[in-house]
Amino acid sequence: MTPLKSGNGHDRHILVIDDDYEMCQLIKKFLQMENYHVQTALSGYEGLFLLKQHSFDLVISDLKMPGISGIELIRKARAVTPETPFILITAFGDVKTYIEAMDSGVFEFLNKPIKMQDLKLIIHKALQDHCRECKIQ
Secondary structure: OEEOOOOOOOOOEEEEEOOOHHHHHHHHHHHHHOOOEEEEEOOHHHHHHHHHHEEOOEEEEEOOOOOOOHHHHHHHHOOOOOOOOEEEEEOOOOHHHHHHHHHOOOOEEEEOOOOHHHHHHHHHHHHHHHHHHHHHO
16 A cells, blocks of 8 residues: 655545545545645545555545445455544434444544535544554554
8 A cells, every 4th residue: 555645745645435526526625725635536446446555544435325335435444444534424314324334433424414614623633533543553
C-alpha cells in the first residue's frame, strides 16, 4: 500500500465513497476547501480497490450502494487497513442499521442531508482520535 503524495501541502488524505456522483463532488469540494486531499470512488468495490492501493487517514462512505454496502465495505477494509476511521452517511438510517454500523467499527454515522459544518467537526475528531491511537501503538 502506497501513501498518496501531494505537492501542495495537504497532509491528510480522505477517501469519499458514494454511488451518487453529485454527493461525492459536494463533499470533495468542501473538504478541499478545508485543505484535505480528497479522492472519490463511485462504488464500494472501487473504494476497496483504492484502500488496497493507497493509505488514507479517513474514509467517508455512503451506507446503501449497489454491490457492496458501506457496512460490508468496512468489514472487508478492516483486513487491509484496520485502524482507518470510517464515517458512514445515509438517507436510510434506523436503529438496527446504526447498531450494526457501530458493531462494524464505524467512527460515526450521519444521516443525510449532511450539514457540512457537522461533518467538519466529526472529521476533525476522528483524525485527532486516530492520530492519538497511532502514537500510543
